[in-house]
Amino acid sequence: MSHDQKDAPQPSATQPSALLDRSDVRVKHAEGLGGWLSAFVERVRSGDLGSLPVIVGLVVIWTVFTSLNPIFVSANNMVNLLFDCSTVGVISLGIVCVLMVGQIDLSVGSMSGFASALTGMLWVNAGVPVLAAIFLALVVGAVVGALYALLFNRLGMPSFVSTLAGLLAILGMQLYVLGPTGSINLPYGSAMVTFGQLLVLPPAVSHILALIPGAVMLWAGFRTRDQRRAARLSAASTGGILLRATALTVLLEAVVAYLDQGRGVPFMFAVFLGLAVAMNYALTRTQWGRSMMAVGGNAEAARRAGINVRRIYTSAFVLCATLASLGGVLSAARLASASQQAGTGDVNLNAIAAAVIGGTSLFGGRGSAYSAVLGIIVIQSIASGLTLLNLSSSLRFMITGAVLAIAVIVDSLARQSRVSHGRA
C-alpha cells in the first residue's frame, strides 16, 4: 500500500451530538450509580486504592481496641485523641508537601521542639506578647526551610543529609534556648494553654461547620456539572452529587453529635482540619499544586515546561518547616510547657509515618493533604489504645512500626498492580 494521506474516517464525525470526551468507542464509561460502583471496584482492583486501605485499617484498629477496652470509643477518649492528633498532624501536613516533590525533611521534630522553646522563652521569659512570640517562631521555621532549599537548590545537597544535619543542629539550639533549667512552664489559664487543652467548639457552631463541606460539595458539583454540560463534556449525574454530599453531611453530623456527648470538638482539631482543607485546595486546584505534583513526578519535564523548579522546591521546604514550627507551638500549648523533651522521641517519625500511612508516596508526585489527617488518626489511635491497655511504650513503638511497614507494603503492592494495569 502506498502513502495514503487521506484522513481516516472519524467515528465521532458521524455523531455530531456525541460528547467531546465520549467519542472514543473503545472506552467503556460508567453510567449511573451502578456504573459508578463497578468503576470504583475496577479502580481498586487495578491498584488505585486511594484512602481505602487506611480506612479499612482504622476500622480494624478501632474494633480491636474497643473489644479489649470499651472506654476506647467513649466520646471523651475520642476528644482527647483529636487533641493529640492536631499537633503532630499539622507537622505531617508539611511532610506531605516535601514528600510531594520527592524530598524529605527529617528535622521536623527538632524544628517543632525549637519552635516551642522559642515561643516559651520569648513569651514567658522575655515578656514578648504571645502572638508576636508565635509569629517569630514561625518566621524562624520559614528561615530554616529556606536554608534547606538553598542547600538543595544551589549546592545540590540531598535533603536527606541537610535535614539530618538540621535535626542535630536545631536540637542543639533548642537545648541552648531552654538553658540550664531545661524547661519553661507556660501559665495555666492563659489563652494559649486553654486553646491547647480545653477549648472546644460550641455545639451549635460545630454542627453548622459540619454542614459546610456538604454544601460546598453541592454548590461546586452543580457548578462544574453545568459548565461541563455547556462545554459538551460528560458530567456527573445529579443523583450522584446529591448522594455524595448527603453521605458526607450525615457522616460529619454524626461524628460531631457523638463528640458533643463528651467535651465537644476540639478547637485545635478544627484548625488542623481547616489547614488540611486549605492545603488540599492548594495542591489540587491551583497552579502551584499542579507544579508541585509535576516536580515530584518528573522534575526535568517540569523545568522544560517552564516551571521554576527551584521556587517550587523552596516553597515546599519553607512550608514544611513553618508547619513544623506551628505544630511545635500547638504542642507547647497542649503540654503547657516547652521542655527539652518537646519534639524528640517519636514526634519526627510519627509525622513522617502519618503521611505515608495515609497514602502519600515517598517517591514524590502522589499524595494528598488528607493523608496526613487519616494517617495521624491511625497513629494516635494506636497510641491511645495501647495507653488504655496499660502497655508500655516499647510495645507502642513496635506496633506503630509494624503498622507503618504494613502501610508501605500495601502501597508497594498497589503500585505493582497499577504498573501491571498500565496506571502507574
Next chain:
Amino acid sequence: MTAQAAKRPEQGELVLSLRGISKHFGAVSALTDIELDVHAGEVVALVGDNGAGKSTLIKVLSGVHQPSSGTISFRGKEVTLANPAMALDLGIATVFQDLALCENLDVVANIFLGRELKPYQLDEVSMEVRAWTLLNELSARIPSVRDVVASLSGGQRQTVAIARSLLLEPQLIMLDEPTAALGVAQTAEVLNLIERLRDRGHGVIMISHNMEDVRAVADRIVVLRLGRNNGVFTPDASNHDLVAAITGATENAVSRRASRRKAETGIQPEDQP
C-alpha cells in the same frame, strides 16, 4: 487570538538566526560555530549521525542548555535563552525526544503544564475542552484526557507532547525525532501537521533519521557532522550526497553496502525504493 495573529511573522521573514554557536561540555565540543537560519513558513530538517549535536542544538534553542559562545537572534532581535520559560515566552516550542511528560499527571495537566488557566482556581473545564480540540486537530486517538500519561502508549504520548507544543501558538516549533515512535498512520498525520504548521506561517525545525520523512516535508536539509555544519541541501539532493555529508565520506558503510548489493544483484542502488 487576534493579538497572536498580529504578532505572527510574515511568510518568509527570518524567524531564527544562529551565528557561531558553540557548546562545550568540559573538554568535549558538542557544537562548534553552528550557523542556522529558519524563516517563517519553512521546514528545516536537521540531520546527522548519532552524536552530531542535533539534540544539543535543540536543547540550546529551547533554553535547556546555554551556548558557550555565539549569538541567537529571534525575529531580528538578539536574545538570551537563559531557561526554558524564556524560550516558551518568546514563542519557541519544543517536542523533546524523551517527550518530557510527567507520567503521574493526566493528559490535560501535561498539556497545560506551567500554563494553567486561572492559577488560583484552575479552570479544568476550559482546559479539558482545549485539550480535546488540540488532540482532535492532530486526529489523535486518546481514550480519555483524564487518564494519567503513564497509561498511554508511546505514540499517544508523542501526540500529547506535540499537542502541548501547539498550545501557545509558537512561531518556531522544534520537533526532535517526532515520528520515531509512531505507526504508519500517525506518521502521516504528523507529516501533515508539519505541513499545516508551515502553511500557517510557523517556522519548523525537525530532526529525523528517516530520510523519507525528511524529503517528504523539508524545504531545506541542514547536515550536522561532529558538531559542525556540513552542508545545506534541498530535498531533491541525491541520497548519495546526503549520506556522504552525514557520514563525512563518499566511501562509507552505506555506499559500501549499496555497491555490494549492486554487485550481487546487478540493480542500480538509486532504483531501490
